[in-house]
Amino acid sequence: MPSLISSFKRSAPQLTFGSITLAAVTLTCLYLHAHFAATAFAYLLVVLLFSSMGSFIASSALCIIAIAALAYYFAPPAFTLRIDDARDLLVVIAFFIVSIVGTYLIGKLRQEREAARVAAAKLQRSAADLEDREKRWRAIFEHNPAMYFMLDEAGTVLNVNTFGATHLGYARAELIDHSVVGIFLEEDRAFVRKCIRTCLEDIGQSRTWDVQKVRKDGSVLWVRENAKAMLWADDRPIVLIACEDITERKQTELALQRSEAHLAQAQELSHTGSFSWNATTGEAFWSKETFRIFQLDPQTNPAPQLVVERTHPDDRASVKEIIDKAMRDLTDFEHEYRLLLPDGSVKHIHAQARATRTASGEIEFVGAATDITAARTAEQQLRRSEAYLAEAQHLTHTGSWSWDVHALDFVYRSAEVDRLFGFNPQEPVSIETVRSRIHPEDLPRLQEVQRQAIEHEKERFEYDFRVLLPNGGIRRIHSVAHVVVGSDGNVSELIGTHMDVTEQHAARERLENTLVALRQSEQRFRDYAETASDWLWETGPDHRVTHLSEHTSAAGILATGLMGLLRWDIACDIEEEPEKWRQHRTTLQAHLPFRDLVYRTVNRTGSPIYVRTSGKPFFDGNGNFMGYRGVSTDITATIRADQAEQELRKAQAELAHVTRVTTLGELTTSIAHEINQPLAAILNNADACLGWMARETPNLAAARSSVEWIIEDAIRASEVIRSVRALAKKGEIEMVPLDINEVVRDVIALVTRELVSHRVGLRTELAAALPRILGDRIQLQQVIINLVMNGIEAMDEVTDRPRELLIQSSKDDLGNVQLAVADCGVGIAEKDADHVLDPFFTTKSSGLGMGLSICRSIVEAHGGRLSLLKKNEPGATFQFVLPVHKEALQ
The missing domain is CATH 3.30.565.10 (Histidine kinase-like ATPase, C-terminal domain)
Structure with a gap:
């Protein structure tokens, strides 16, 4: 006990001054932002310096304090004792080993100096001390919680500690005098031999590697081996290896890598990239998908400025404002904007970020950027389709609606329905208002439709009725509707269309005697439209039809009636377009292929149809011309659609012209003012000119100036009239x-x-x-x-x-x-x-x-x-x- 107290007294000054010195070094390194290794070296010097004071306990305590300071202040992550970087861990282990060994060596040096002074006494105790020391180091070697191996040049195990053998499931005798490669996987043994050779080539140099070892029971563990070759007493080289079990760490790393791979795959599939941005330091991180969305090289240093540069010019101001606000207020943000990419394409991006605080107290934005181009494109197409639908309903006088059969009210009605009934689109429509617009004779029919819909007697309805307009006119409506069944199994709504058939009804009344034929013609046209297809044809050397496929019936062409005819015998537009047929005959005589020849003919009922045909000559084995083979298509619907489109464009031009004329009506006062000004100036200048000419001695120079002003004002009035006439003019x-x-x-x-x-x-x-x-x-x-x-x-x-x-x-x-x-x-x-x-x-x-x-x-x-x-x-x-x-x- 007295010796222990004496030892503590000797250690106290060493520990106190050593701790103060370590604190000073820590503050200095933090101020200078010293590197981890440099700081470790400084700590090592302090520990070795104070170890010279003689207390191994104090030196060990200083070593532990230094290791804790290194881990807490300088090893990422900072301000925690956890060490994530393997290289930093190696430095800490090396620091510990060197400091302990150095302390020990310095202490040993002090002991040797003490021994020199008391040589006689030490000689007497040397045998006992040596034996005790050997026992202690053997105990340390045997029971140290690390695996130690001693190998010769051939890789044979000379010695292994009990912990190492037990950890692998062996007894020490089972490993000693056996090759060390036997405890490694077959595929890693060549690697282990290479590592041992490398250590032997550079005596005294430490080597580290990660490898898998196999236990006696066949299970595998990951170890980190620190090896060093040194010369034995007889100058025979041996290899000392210290092994650390890192199985759990490796499993964690592999799990993290799998998680990162899964995250990257999920981001790619969802077109969503992640990002982080430190508002204090300006540091940013983008995921691989974020770089792909912005079409930037992953090696590019990410920054908010890159987002602004890639943003569409029309959205840059709003994006910059959001970024500035986020930096200023340090709050969450969410916005949508467009990217204008180098290839000219445009992407729609939805970005959302959350402000978080890091361990060091700094504000960091963490968020995601999603490519929503497909959704925005679909939304734009939907809006365009809605506009087209509204225009189509107006042009075809067809309105769509949805009627609540229980509340007796419109759930939805298009603008065309309001026009058909004469409703005000801004006002609600009650059931009484609807009934007041229905012709009394037709009202029971509509009530019967509603009754049948509620009782689910029918699912589809088609009926006609008349609308009494506020101006006294009558509009005839053809309606098609079907029921909508709710989740409770009951009918909730009727959805349908109202079509203005007033003109059709009048035409039907005027042509009642041809109604049957008209219906048959309509049915034929519908059948043609539903079954139309291309058909194949073949002509002989004389260009007469020799074969037609059965699909000609889809266009109403009777194949048997065309056999043996020339194409210009089938066509009906030869006299209208002689030049086209002259060129076609020239092509046929030259035996050249032709494409997209369009001509008009008639079907078997005598109705005109348009056909587009293409053909290619074919020859026999000797090169003799045998005729043409080709394909024809009924393009009657396309031609009629083009004609309808031309009519639509004409209607749009008429509407634009009417708008211009209406605008001119609104500008009448301005136009009159613009014309009256130069006219008034012309009158004043004309009076002035007469005055200059009426003098006894006419002032010709002043009169000439007045005439020039008259000309300028007349030109000005003419320009105003020209502009008005141009606006009112109707032309191409x-x-x-x-x-x-x-x-x-x-x-x-x-x-x-x-x-x-x-x-x-x-x-x-x-x-x-x-x-x-x-x-x-x-x-x-x-x-x-x-x-x-x-x-x-x-x-x-x-x-x-x-x-x-x-x-x-x-x-x-x-x-x-x-x-x-x-x-x-x-x-x-x-x-x-x-x-x-x-x-x-x-x-x-x-x-x-x-x-x-x-x-x-x-x-x-x-x-x-x-x-x-x-x-x-x-x-x-x-x-x-x-x-x-x-x-x-x-």
Whole structure:
């Protein structure tokens, strides 16, 4: 006990001053951001220095303190005793071994100095001390919780500690004098031999490797082996190996790798990439899928600026605002934006991130970016389909509806249903209102349909009835409906269509005597449409038909009636298109193939049909011409569809013309003012000219000036009249090179009076030297006038700020010409922003909702895009972008 107290007294100063020195080194290394290994080296110097004071216990305590400081402050993750990096763990192990060995060696050196002074006493105790030391080190070697092996040059086990043999399931005698490779997997034995040879080639150099060992029972464990070759007493080299069981760590690493692989696969399948972003340090991490979504090299250093650069120009401002707000407020964010990729394609991205706090107290955003292009494309197509459906219903006078058979109310009705019944789309319709519009004679029939639907006697209904319009007219409706059964098994709704068949009914009454034939013809046409297909044909050397496939009946052609005929005998348009048939005959005489010859003929009932045919000559084995083989197709439906499309385009042109004329009516006051000004100036200058001429000595110079002014004012009035006549003119689209700024100036001349009468100030920012576009001047004037008039009307209710309209022309990032019209009026409600360009959508009580829709059609016909821009200031900004065509650059 006294010696123990004495030992503690000797250790206390060493431990105290050593701890203070370690603390100073720790603070210095933290301040200098020293590397882990450099810090370990500094700690080692401190431990070895204070070990010279003589206490092995204090030196061991300092060693443990140093290891704890290394693990806690300098080994990732910081401020925890866990060490994740294997290299850092090796440094700690090496530090421990070196510090213990060094402490021991220094202590031993001190002991040897002590022994030199008391040599006689030590000689007497040397044998006993040596024996005790051997026992202690043998005990340490045997019972140390690590596997130790001693090998010779051939890899034979010279010695192994009890722990190592027991851990592998062997007795020490079973391993000693046997080759060490026997406890490794067959495929790893060559690797182990190579590692042993490497150690022997470099005596004294430590080597480390990970390998799997096999226990006696056949189970496998992972070990990390630290090996070192050294020379034995007789200069014979041996290899010392210390093995650490790392099976659990390896299993954890493999599980982590599998988890990362599964996560990467899931992200790829869901088109969702993950990211993290440290708002304090600016460090960012992107997953592989995130780089793929942004089409960036995974070696690129990710940063928020890359997101802004890849963002579509129209969305960059909002994306930058969200990023700035997130950095400023350090809060979660979620938004959608578009990417403009280098290949010109556009992606829609939904990004969502959550602000988290790291162990060091820093704010880090962790989130995901999902490619939702497919969903947005489908949504746009759905909206376009809805617009097409509404237009198709209007053109075909067919409305769709859904009727609640219990509540006796419309669940849904299209705009065309309101038009057919004469309802106000903005007002609810009661059952009494509906019944008041049904002809009294037809009302029982509709009530019977509802009764049968409720009792589920029928599933499909088709019936006719008459509608009494508010103006006294009668409209005949053909309706088709079917029942909808709810989850309770009862009928809940009727869904169907109403078609205006008033004209068809009148025609049916006028042609009642041909009704049977008409129905038969309709059935034949329906059969043709349902069974139409291509048919094969073959002609001989004289170009007469020798074979027709059975599919000719699908187009109503009787194959037996065409056998032996020439194609120009079958056709009915030879006299109308002689040049086409002359070229076709020339092709046949030259025995050349032909494609897509379209001609008109008649079917077996005498009805005209259109046929597209292609053929190829064929020859026998000697090269003799044998005729043609080919395929024909009935394209009657396509031709009629093209004709219908031409009629639709004609109707759209008529509507655009009517809109221009209506606009001119609204601008009558402005136009009259613009014409009256130069006319009044002409009268004043004419009076002045007469005055100068009436003098005794006529002032010819002043009179000449007056005449020149008269000419200028007459030209000015003529230009106004020319612009008005051009807008009112009805003609074909004339695509010519245009300067968009000149078109704007023409519009300003027509709307100046409207601006003055509504007390609206006009400001223009027209960029100079804009490239010319290819367009129709009149149609583009119509678009700009419509946007200007909408802006003027939007500012009628503004009283708290100046009314100002801005017309701005510029060039976008892609070199296209863009024009924006901005007002400071009431603006567009957020719920209406997505529909403001749709047909028949309006926020005006007296509007039709076609102005902006027509403007969008005109801009898109020019290859451009009309859009509503979002802004923080009051009012609304409409902008259209037009491409610069090569023709316009010449």
